[in-house]
Amino acid sequence: MVYKSIMTQDDLDFDKLHIWHPYTSTTRPLPVYPVASAHGCELHLASGDVLVDGMSSWWATIHGYNHPRLNAAMKTQIDRMSHVMFGGITHQPAVDVCRRLVAMTPDALECVFLADTGSVSVEVAMKMALQYWHAKGEPRQRFLTFRNGYHGDTFGAMSVCDPDNSMHSLWKGYLPEKPVCPRAAKPFRRRVGRGGHGGFCASDGSAPP
Incomplete structure (x- = not known):
C-alpha cells in the first residue's frame, strides 16, 4: 500500500464514520486535524497551518518529531526486524539500551523490565x-x-x-x-538555582539556591 501525503475529503469522511479516536464520542466525534508532517514540536497540517504540540504526543515525544538521530536508528532497525516478542528471546538493541540504563541507575536498581506504554x-x-x-x-x-x-x-x-x-x-x-x-498542601515553588533541578534533587533540598 502506498500512503498519500495529502488527505482528501473522502479520507476525512471515512475517518469520521469508521475510526474511533481516543476521548471522543462515536456519535458526536470531535473534529480532527489532518497532519501532513511533523518536525521538532510542530505539527504541519495539510492545510498549511502549523500547530505546536504542547502535549508532546501524550508525553512520549520528548526529543521532538523527525529527530535525525532517532530517524536513522529506526531506519537501520527496520531493515533487520520490526519487532519480536521478548518472552524467551532477546536481541542486541535491547541489551544495549538496558546496559545504558543500568549504568545510570543506583546499584540497587540493576534489573530492567521493558514496557511499551x-x-x-x-x-x-x-x-x-x-x-x-x-x-x-x-x-x-x-x-x-x-x-x-x-x-x-x-x-x-x-x-x-x-x-x-x-x-x-x-x-x-x-x-x-x-x-x-490528599495532594500535597503546599506546591513546590522554590528556585532551584544554577545547578538546575538535577543538582537540587541530588542535594538534601536545604541548601540555598
Missing part, C-alpha cells in the same frame, strides 16, 4: 509490588493513591488515578477502590 509500566509496577509482598509471605495487597493523580488509561492504572476529579470518574464503582490521600 506508560499505562503498561504502571500495571507492571503494581504487579511487581504485589508479587514482592507475596514472595515475602506478607498479605499486603492494597495500594495508596493521591488526589489529582493520573497514571494511565488501562484498567489497573485507572484504579490508582483520582477517583473523583480525573477523567476516569465515570468508572467509579467498576474499578477496585483504593485509599486516597
Whole structure:
C-alpha cells in the first residue's frame, strides 16, 4: 500500500464514520486535524497551518518529531526486524539500551523490565509490588493513591488515578477502590538555582539556591 501525503475529503469522511479516536464520542466525534508532517514540536497540517504540540504526543515525544538521530536508528532497525516478542528471546538493541540504563541507575536498581506504554509500566509496577509482598509471605495487597493523580488509561492504572476529579470518574464503582490521600498542601515553588533541578534533587533540598 502506498500512503498519500495529502488527505482528501473522502479520507476525512471515512475517518469520521469508521475510526474511533481516543476521548471522543462515536456519535458526536470531535473534529480532527489532518497532519501532513511533523518536525521538532510542530505539527504541519495539510492545510498549511502549523500547530505546536504542547502535549508532546501524550508525553512520549520528548526529543521532538523527525529527530535525525532517532530517524536513522529506526531506519537501520527496520531493515533487520520490526519487532519480536521478548518472552524467551532477546536481541542486541535491547541489551544495549538496558546496559545504558543500568549504568545510570543506583546499584540497587540493576534489573530492567521493558514496557511499551506508560499505562503498561504502571500495571507492571503494581504487579511487581504485589508479587514482592507475596514472595515475602506478607498479605499486603492494597495500594495508596493521591488526589489529582493520573497514571494511565488501562484498567489497573485507572484504579490508582483520582477517583473523583480525573477523567476516569465515570468508572467509579467498576474499578477496585483504593485509599486516597490528599495532594500535597503546599506546591513546590522554590528556585532551584544554577545547578538546575538535577543538582537540587541530588542535594538534601536545604541548601540555598
